[in-house]
Amino acid sequence: MTKLLQTLLDSIAVGSLYALIALGYTMVYGIVELINFAHGDVFMLGLFISLAWFTLLGVTTTLGPWQLITLLPLVFLLTMLTTALLNVSIDRLAYRPLRRSTRLAPLITAIGVSFMLENLALLWKGPAPIAYPDVFPSVDILREWFGVESAIFVTTKDILVVGATIPLMIALNYFVTRTRWGKAMRATAQDRETAQAMGIDVERTILLTFFVGGALAGAAGVIQGMYYNIGMWWMGYQAGLRAFTAAVLGGIGNMPGAALGGLVIGFLSAWSDQYISARWTNAIVFSILILVLVFRPQGLLGDRTPEKV
C-alpha cells in the first residue's frame, strides 16, 4: 500500500514534467501539424543552460532562502527565454521554409535537428552524466516539519515541482484564453485561412507558439535538473518520446489533454518502474503510443478530424 502511495507521489513530479513538455508538442502540432521531434532536446538543453546560468551567477551550493526568492526565478526566466529563442530559431531556419510541403518532410527535418542538438550537447558536456548541484534544498517534509515517521518520502523538491508547474500552467491558460495573441493562436490552429482573413499574421502567431512551447520545455529542464540532480545528453530523446505519447494520449492539439496525458504517462512510467522493471518501461510506454495511434488517434479528449477527400 505504501509502495503504491509512494509511486503516486513520485508520479506527480514525473507527470508534471511530461505535462510541461507535452504542452509544447501539442501547441506546435495544433497550429502547424508538425511533430517537433527536436522538442525533447530543447528540454534537455534547458537543463544544461540553466546549469550554465547558475554557474554564471556564481551559484554552486544550496540556495539560501533569500536566493530562493531572487536567484531562482531569475534563472528560471533566463533559461526559459533562452530555450524559447532556440525553439523559434529552429522554426525559422528549418521548419518555416517547408510550411507548404507534405507532412513528412518537416518531420525528417525535425529528426535532423534533434540529432544536431543531441550531438552538440554531447560535445559541450561530454558523454558521461553531469551532476547538477543540489541547488534546491531537499528537506524531508514529513519527518522534519511534522515529526511524522513514515515510509513515505515527500520532500521540498516535490513542492518545487508542483510550485513551479502549476503557476506556469495557470499562466499559459490565462495567456490562451484571455490575451489577444493567445486567442489569435487558438484561432489560427482552428482555421488558418479564416484567421488570416481576420487580419491575423499567421507566421507571427506560429513563431509565438514556438516561443511559448520552447519556454515551457526550458522550465521543465530546470525542474528536472533541480529535482533529479543529474543530466544526460541523450535524455531528451526518451523524455521527448514519452511526452509525445502523453500529448497523443490526451489528444494531440488539445492543451488540457496534454496536461492530463502527462500525468497519466507519469503515473504509468513510475508504476512500471516500481512494479515491473525500469528496463521494460520504455517498451510499455511506446506500446501505449502505438495502440493510441492505431485505435484512437484523437486521444482521450480530442475530436475526430476526418481526412478530406
Add this chain to the structure above:
Amino acid sequence: MLALDDVHTYYGNIRALRGISLTVQPREIVTLIGANGAGKTTTLRTILGAVRPRRGTVTFNGQRLDGLATDRIVRLGIAQSPEGRRIFPRMTVLENLEMGAFARADREAIAPDLERVFTLFPRLRERSAQKGGTLSGGEQQMLAIGRALMARPSLLLLDEPSMGLSPILVDAIFKIVVDINRQGTTILLVEQNARMALRVAHRGYVIQTGRIVLQDAAADLLRSDLVRKTYLGEK
C-alpha cells in the same frame, strides 16, 4: 471604391475566372450571382488575397490589392463573412467577435462596436459565452456577419449568407444586410439565391463559368427572364 479589371485567376490547374471586371461604388450594395462553380467565391478570394490573379488588377480606393498579403488587405478596410460561415468552433461567440476586431488600430472603439453588433443581433448577446460550434446555422451566420462588422470595414464581403438557412432566417438576415448598408457600409454580396440578392441590391452582375454574362440594375435583372435562363442552361 472597388474595381476588378480583367481578372484571370487559376485555381490549381483550373482557370476559374476568365476576365472578370466589376466595380463597387461607395454605399452601394452590389451583388454577384450565378450558379455554383461559376466563380463567385473565387472572385472574393481573389479580392482578399487568398489567391493571386494571373492577369488583371484589383483596386481598392485607388490602391492595388493584387499581390498583397491577406492581413494587409484586411487592414485597409475590407472584411468578409466567408462561405460556410467558418466561425472558430471552439471559441466563444464573444471571442469570435474579438477576433474580428483583431487587426484594428483603434482599440478603444471596439467596445461600442461590440455593443452595436449585439444590438443588431440580440441572439448573439444571449449566447455570448457559448462555443461557436454549438450555434445553429442561422446564429452562426449572424456571428459571421457580426464578426466581420467588428473590423469596422468600409467594404463588407458577404459570401452566400443564405446557404443552409430557412426562408424566414434568410429574410431576417437580408433585412439586417440592408440595415448595415444604410448605416454606411458598402457591401459586395455573393449569392446563389438570385431573388433575395436582387431584391436588396442596387446593381447586379451574373457570372457563369468564370465570365460576367449579365450586368444591370438589380431591379431590371429581377424583372427579366435572362437570369433564370442563364442559371438553368437554357439557350
Add this chain to the structure above:
Amino acid sequence: MTARRGLGGFALAALLIGYPFLDRALGFQTVHAVSDGMIYVLLALGLNIVVGYAGMLDLGYAAFFAIGAYAMGLLNSPVLGSPLYGYAWSFWLCIWIAAAVSALLGTLIGAPTLRVRGDYLAIITLGFGEIIPVAIRNLGDVTVEIGGWRPVERLNLTGGENGVNPVGRPYLPGVPFETDPVPWYFLILVIGLFSLWAMSRLQDSRLGRAWMAIREDETAADCTGVNPISTKLLAFALGASFSGFAGSIYAAKLQAITPGAFEFQVSIMLLCMVVLGGAGSLKGVILGAMLITLFDRVVLAEATFFLRWLGRSLGVPLLVTADLTLWRWFFFGLGLVLVMLLRPQGLAGRRIRPMLVPDTDDAVEVAPPPAPRVEAIPGWLRERAHRVGAAAGTGPILEVRGLVKRFGGIVALNEIDLVVPRGSIIGLIGPNGAGKTTFFNVVTGLVRPDGGVITFEGRPLAGLRPNAIVARGIARTFQSIRLFANMTVLENVLVGEHCRLRSTVPGAVFRPPAVMAEEARARERARGLLAFVGLADKDGDLARNLPYGDQRRLEIARALATEPRLLLLDEPTAGMNPRETETLTELIGLVRRELALSVLLIEHDMQVVMTISDRITVLDYGTRIAEGTPAEIQRHPRVIEAYLGTGYEPAAPGGAI
C-alpha cells in the same frame, strides 16, 4: 554510345572483382570495412522499397535488421539456449529463414498499422524500433513460472546485453569463410548484385507502378483499382525481409551480435542514405549509401588528422585535440536538414512537384483537341462491351434506395433514391453543398453510408473498399483532376489496368513468358485507349506537363482502362473552354453508344447537362427534389426555387415579382 557504355561496364566489373586482390597486394586492409559498408547498402536498398517506392516513412527499420541477426543467432549459435540449435543448420538455409521471419514480423506489424496517416505511421515504426531492442536486451534470461511449474527456466533467447558470440559460419567447399575478408566480400557482392537486379525488375512492373501510384495519390490509386493497404503491406514486408536477410549475413560475418548495433541511430543513418541519394532511385540510394559510409568511416577520420596537423602547424591547441568523429551524428542531422530544405528529391531522385499550371491560356487554345473517332475505339474494348452487354440483364445497372449519410449533426444525404438504367446518361445537379460529391463518394466506397442500399448489376455494394468497387465495374473521375502527376501518360493508363492484371512479386522479378505476354497486352491496350481519347503521341510525357484539357482526357482514359460498365464523372468539363467542352461531350456520347457504358455525371455547366443527359436528378440540401427529363427540370418549380430563390418565376410582362 553503346560501345562507351560497354567499356564503362567492363571497367566497373573489373574494379569490383579486382579490388580485394589489389587491396591485399597494397596492404590497405580496407576490405572488411568495405564489405560491412556493402551490407549497409543492402539495408538501404531494402528501406528504399518502403520509403522510396511506397512512400512510407519508416523510422524503425533497424528492428528487422535485428530480427534477422538474432534469427541467425538462434539457429546457429551455441551460446543461446535455443532448442533449435544443434541441427547443423546450413548458413545458406538460415539466411532465407531469417528473411522469412522478418517478413512475417513485418506483416504482423504492418497489417493493423499501415492504414494510419503518414506521420503517425512514422512514429509507430519508431515505436517498434524502440520496443524490439528493449525486448532483445531483456530476453537474455527468460523464466516462465505457472503455479509451481517452470517450463522455461533461465532461457537465453538473445544473450541480453552481452549479445551473441560466436555465430556459425557459411560452408562452401573450397572456400574458407574464416577471418579472410575476401570470400565475404564476394558473397556480399553477389547478393548485392542479385538484389539490385531484383529491385530494378520490381520497379518496372505492375507492382512498381502500383507503389508509385500510391505514393503520388493514395486515394486516386484506391479509386483506380489499386488496393493501397495490401500493396503497402507488401512493400513493408518485402523491405523487412531484405533487412532480415542483411541482418543474418551481418551476424555470420561479424561473428557477434550486440543489441547496440540496432538502435534508433542506425535506422536514421539508413534513412539518411535513402534521403540523400534520392528515395525511389536505385542509383541514388547506392550513391547515398556509399557517400554516407565513406563520410562516416573515412572523411571524418581524415579530416580529424588534417585538423590536428593544422593545429600543430599553426599552434592552435583547440585544433590539436579536435576529433571530428564525435561529430558524426551532428553531420548526419545537418545533412538531413539541408537535403530537405535544398534538394528534397535527393541527389538522384525525381522531384515530386504538383501539377503545372499552364502559363498562358491562349497557347493552349490554339491547338484544338482531336475529336474522338469511332474507328479509334480499341477492338478489345468494343468486344468486351458487346460480350458483357449480351450477357447483361435488362434491369438498371445502378440502383440506390434510401441512401443516408450524416456528418456529425448534418444530414448530407437524406434518403436518396436514384436509378441509372443500363446504357443511359444520368445527370446529377444541385446547388452548392447539395450532396452530389458525397453521393459519388458513397457509391465508390470512399465514405460509408449510414443507411440505404446500393445495388450494382443486381449485387449489393455494401461495405466494399473503393478498389473492390472498381473491380466490380464502376470507375470515376474527380472534380479536381487527380492524375499521378510524376508518372507518364502511359503509366497512368497502365495503373488503370492494375485490377485486371495478375502478376505479383515473383512474376515481376523473374518475368516468365506468361507475365511478359500480360505486360505486352496491357501496353497495347493502353496505347489503344490513348489513341481513342486523342493522346496517342503523348504516351511518354509526364502527366503533370500535359495541358489542362489533355489531363481531363487522360483521366477518362485511365478510368476506361479499368474496364468499367458504369462511369461516374465528377464535373468533367470544369474549367474547359467551349471547344474542349464540345469534344468531351462528344466523347461521353461515344462511349455510351459504342461501348454500352452507363454514365452518371455531376455537372455545373447547365448547358452540357441539359444537352447530354437522358434524365436528370436534382439534389438540394441532401434531398432529392426533382427527377425527370431535361425539359421537365428546366421548368420544375422546386428546381427553380432551389437555384434562384423562392417565388422566382418568369415575370408577367411589365410586372415586378
